[in-house]
Amino acid sequence: MNHEAPMLENALGLEWLDFNLSNVLMMLIASVIVFIVAVAATRSLERRPKGFQNFMEWLIDFVKGIISSNMDWNVGRLFLPLGLTLFTYIFVSNMLGVVTIFAPHHVLWWKSPTSDPGITLTLAVMVVVLTNYYGVKMRGANEVGKDFMRPLPFLLPFKIIEEFSNTLTLGLRLYGNIYAGEILLGLLAGITSAGILGFLGGVIPMLAWQAFSTFVGFIQAFIFTMLTMVYMSHKVSSDH
Amino acid sequence: MQTFTNMLVLGAEGGLNLGDMIVQLVLFIVLLALLKKFAWGPFMNMMKEREDYISNEIDTAEKSREEAQRMQREASEELKKTRQDAQKIIEDARKTATQQEQSIIQSARTEADRMKENAKQEIVQEKEKAIQSLKDQVASMSVMIASKVIEKELSKEDQDHLIQQYISEAGEER
Numbered sequence: 001m002n003h004e005a006p007m008l009e010n011a012l013g014l015e016w017l018d019f020n021l022s023n024v025l026m027m028l029i030a031s032v033i034v035f036i037v038a039v040a041a042t043r044s045l046e047r048r049p050k051g052f053q054n055f056m057e058w059l060i061d062f063v064k065g066i067i068s069s070n071m072d073w074n075v076g077r078l079f080l081p082l083g084l085t086l087f088t089y090i091f092v093s094n095m096l097g098v099v100t101i102f103a104p105h106h107v108l109w110w111k112s113p114t115s116d117p118g119i120t121l122t123l124a125v126m127v128v129v130l131t132n133y134y135g136v137k138m139r140g141a142n143e144v145g146k147d148f149m150r151p152l153p154f155l156l157p158f159k160i161i162e163e164f165s166n167t168l169t170l171g172l173r174l175y176g177n178i179y180a181g182e183i184l185l186g187l188l189a190g191i192t193s194a195g196i197l198g199f200l201g202g203v204i205p206m207l208a209w210q211a212f213s214t215f216v217g218f219i220q221a222f223i224f225t226m227l228t229m230v231y232m233s234h235k236v237s238s239d240h
Numbered sequence: 241m242q243t244f245t246n247m248l249v250l251g252a253e254g255g256l257n258l259g260d261m262i263v264q265l266v267l268f269i270v271l272l273a274l275l276k277k278f279a280w281g282p283f284m285n286m287m288k289e290r291e292d293y294i295s296n297e298i299d300t301a302e303k304s305r306e307e308a309q310r311m312q313r314e315a316s317e318e319l320k321k322t323r324q325d326a327q328k329i330i331e332d333a334r335k336t337a338t339q340q341e342q343s344i345i346q347s348a349r350t351e352a353d354r355m356k357e358n359a360k361q362e363i364v365q366e367k368e369k370a371i372q373s374l375k376d377q378v379a380s381m382s383v384m385i386a387s388k389v390i391e392k393e394l395s396k397e398d399q400d401h402l403i404q405q406y407i408s409e410a411g412e413e414r
Contacts, residue, residue, distance in 0.1 A: 008259070019259035027264055031271045038279035045286045047293060060283055080284065081276040089271060113264075118256040122264040 006107050026113040030093040038088065063087055066226050071233040075138070079232055082130070086123070087225040090114060090174065094217030097182045098210055101189065114220075115179040117172060124171030127228045128163060135235030144235060170227055177220050181213040 008019040041056040049057055063083045067076040097112030113119050135144040148159040188209060191202035 007257075017259050018257040019263070020257050023257070023260045024263050027260075027267050031267050035271060035274060035279075038275055042279050042282045045282055047286070047290050056283060057287065060280070060287065081272060081280045084280055085268070085272045085275050088275075089268065116260065118258075118260045119264045121256070122261040123268065126265060126268065 004107050006109060020116065020118075022107075022109050022111060023113055023116050023119060025109065026093070026096060026111060027119065030089060030096055030113055034085075034088045034092050037092075059088070060084060063225065066222070067229050070226075070229040071237050075236055076229075076233075078134075079229065083225050083229060086127075086228060087221050090123075090224050091217060091221035094178050094220060095214065097178060098185070098213040098217060101182065101186055111182060112178050114174055115182045117175040117179075120175040120178075121167070121171035123174075123224070124167045127170065128167045128231065131228075131231045131235040132163075134232065138236045139238060143238065147235075166227075166231060170224065170231075174220050174224055177216050181209070181216055184209055185213060 006021040008021055038056070041052050045053060060080070064073075064076075064080060067073070067079055067083055070076070093112050093114040095112075096110070097115055100110060101108070102110030132144065135147075148156050185206070188202050188206040191198045192206055193199070194202075
């Protein structure tokens with residue numbers, strides 16, 4: 001399990017710019033899959049939906065449900081594309097690592113992009129920044145600023161800490177779940193490929209763990225989207 | 241940088257790579273924009289369109305239901321009126337028929353009475369006529385019989401005497 005990451009360090013001669021090429025590759029793959037699937041579903045839109053369109057509309061209604069359980073739909077409709085993209089991208093990313101892990105010459109190329117803390121934290125930071133941005137845009141900087149001192153002014157430091165802790169927990173929760181799943185999948189894969197006995201012993205736990213990882217991947221994508229909308233509603237709705 | 245990431249060893253494959261973060265951010269924003277334009281937009285439009293269509297259809301259905309109800313009410317009123325008219329016509333016809341019947345019976349009865357009266361009168365007349373002629377015949381026959389009887393037994397004087405007597409008696413009786 002001591003795989004190395006295909007690093008590209010100090011890119012373009014800049015000392016602070018490091019790339020994990022595996023992450024870059026997997027992010028691209030996940031994005032392309034999401035894009036192709038979503039666009040393919042729009043090819044034959046009909047008023048009377050069937051097949052794939054039904055599934056996509058179920059997905060849209062699902063995310064719509066997440067949003068409208070947190071805020072008024074008149075405000076929430078703005079965040080539907082964000083929620084849908086987050087959900088589908090994170091779900092597909094999680095699944096990529098469940099389907100297979102590919103590490104030729106002990107260099108880990110194929111994995112979930114979401115099993116890297118940097119990536120999940122990037123998404124989390126983006127979400128928290130967006131919530132503040134939309135809060136300011138919809139209610140004005142004054143209101144959002146005052147929210148930090150509600151219900152009592154001495155809560156200001158805690159509220160500021162909360163913003164950062166929200167970011168950290170949002171990102172690390174996703175990362176931890178997916179990374180742990182991947183570690184165990186990797187170990188099980190090692191057992192099953194070790195020999196006939198190892199295969200017999202490992203194949204059933206492997207199947208079970210893959211099923212569970214699929215479930216976890218779905219749940220984590222759901223939680224990430226849900227929490228995004230919860231934070232968003234804290235910022236954009238005044239009645240909280 | 242590597243020393244910094246090694247301090248924050250969060251995963252076996254390395255820590256926080258700024259490059260990855262930038263790539264992720266850019267990729268996600270690009271993906272969001274593309275999906276919004278090419279996937280979620282058309283989907284939401286289609287769902288909106290369907291919503292509008294359904295609500296239109298519901299409105300139309302509501303309207304035509306009301307129309308149908310109105311027409312049905314009209315039709316049933318019409319039917320009721322027609323039925324009443326028919327009833328009235330039948331009633332009138334029955335009344336007229338009864339009147340005609342009465343008048344026909346009346347006139348028939350009058351006619352019959354008249355004819356009966358006529359017949360009665362005629363009978364009385366005939367009877368009187370018959371009685372008259374019978375009387376006449378009886379009188380002449382009795383005269384003949386009497387003359388035959390008297391011819392044999394009476395003399396001329398007695399005959400005359402008797403005749404005179406009868407004539408006088410007849411005159412008295414009359």
